[in-house]
Amino acid sequence: MAGRYNHPNHHTVTETFWTVNPVKGKEPVNLLDHPDYKGRVQYLPDKEQRAFVLKLSNVSHQDEGMYCLRIVAKKDRYLGYPGIELNVTELRGEIPEEIVEGESPVLFCKTTCILSDKTDFTWYKNGKRLSESSDSDKLLLQLVSSDDTGNYSCAVRDQQHLPSPAVTLSVGYPPKSVSVSISPSGEIVEGDSVTLSCSSDSNPPALNFSWFKENQSSAVGSGQSFSISSFNSSHSGRYYCEAQNQHGSQRSESVSVTSTGINMRLLLNSAGVTSII
Structure with a gap:
C-alpha cells in the first residue's frame, strides 16, 4: 500500500508512519509498535514517487481494516483519512464435526473470493500433497480408518504457496x-x-x-x-x-x-523345636 503527500516548504516533517482503524480523539498507533503486526511490517520510502509504502507480510483475515498514513510535522499533525480499505479473502477447509471409522466423509475447500467453475484444487495431509487430490473443491475419503487422522489443508492449484490453515480430522x-x-x-x-x-x-x-x-x-x-x-x-x-x-x-x-501355594518358612527356636510360620 502506498501513500503520497505534499507539504509546504515551511513545514518540516519529523515522522511518517502507517496506522490502522484510527479512532477520533486518540493518538494513532504506529504499526511498527502494534503487537498484532510485530515482525510483519516494513516501510519503504520512495522519494522519487514522493510515496511512503507499507509492506505487510503474512496477511490474514484479521488484518482487514482501514490503513491510514500519519504525518507528524514540527507544528502540526496530519492523517490521511479516509485511507486504504483492505479486504482479505480467505481459503479454509471444512470437515464434518464427527467422523467414525468406516464412514466416507467429504472435505470442502471454501473461499470468500469468486472463483471460476473450472478452478482446480490441491489437497494436503500433514503438509504432503495427496495423490488422490481432487480437481474440485471437495475431497472424498473412502471408508476412513484411524490411519486417516491428520491435518488437512487445501490450495487453489495455481496458488499452491498459499494453502488454507490446516484443519484436524479425527477419526473415532x-x-x-x-x-x-x-x-x-x-x-x-x-x-x-x-x-x-x-x-x-x-x-x-x-x-x-x-x-x-x-x-x-x-x-x-x-x-x-x-x-x-x-x-x-x-x-x-x-x-x-x-x-x-x-x-x-x-x-x-x-x-x-493362579498361586503357587502357601508361603511357609521354618523357624528353629531356642528349644530346638522347628515351627512352621
Whole structure:
C-alpha cells in the first residue's frame, strides 16, 4: 500500500508512519509498535514517487481494516483519512464435526473470493500433497480408518504457496488391541496382593472398563485396574476385561491367575523345636 503527500516548504516533517482503524480523539498507533503486526511490517520510502509504502507480510483475515498514513510535522499533525480499505479473502477447509471409522466423509475447500467453475484444487495431509487430490473443491475419503487422522489443508492449484490453515480430522473408533497385564508379573503366593490392568487403543479413549472371571455370569470389578488384596485359591482362574467407549466395546484375551501355594518358612527356636510360620 502506498501513500503520497505534499507539504509546504515551511513545514518540516519529523515522522511518517502507517496506522490502522484510527479512532477520533486518540493518538494513532504506529504499526511498527502494534503487537498484532510485530515482525510483519516494513516501510519503504520512495522519494522519487514522493510515496511512503507499507509492506505487510503474512496477511490474514484479521488484518482487514482501514490503513491510514500519519504525518507528524514540527507544528502540526496530519492523517490521511479516509485511507486504504483492505479486504482479505480467505481459503479454509471444512470437515464434518464427527467422523467414525468406516464412514466416507467429504472435505470442502471454501473461499470468500469468486472463483471460476473450472478452478482446480490441491489437497494436503500433514503438509504432503495427496495423490488422490481432487480437481474440485471437495475431497472424498473412502471408508476412513484411524490411519486417516491428520491435518488437512487445501490450495487453489495455481496458488499452491498459499494453502488454507490446516484443519484436524479425527477419526473415532471403538476399542481395539485390548490386553491385560498382571502385577506382580512373577510368581504369585497366597496372601499376596495382585493387580490386573486393562489397556486399549480407541478414540476417544475408553472410560468404561469391566472385569470378568470365566464361568461367572456377572462382572467381578470395574475400572481400568482390578485389585485382589489377599490372594487365595478361591481367586484362581482366568480373567479378562472389556473396554468401552461411545463407538463400541471389545474384550481382551483371558489371562490365567493362579498361586503357587502357601508361603511357609521354618523357624528353629531356642528349644530346638522347628515351627512352621
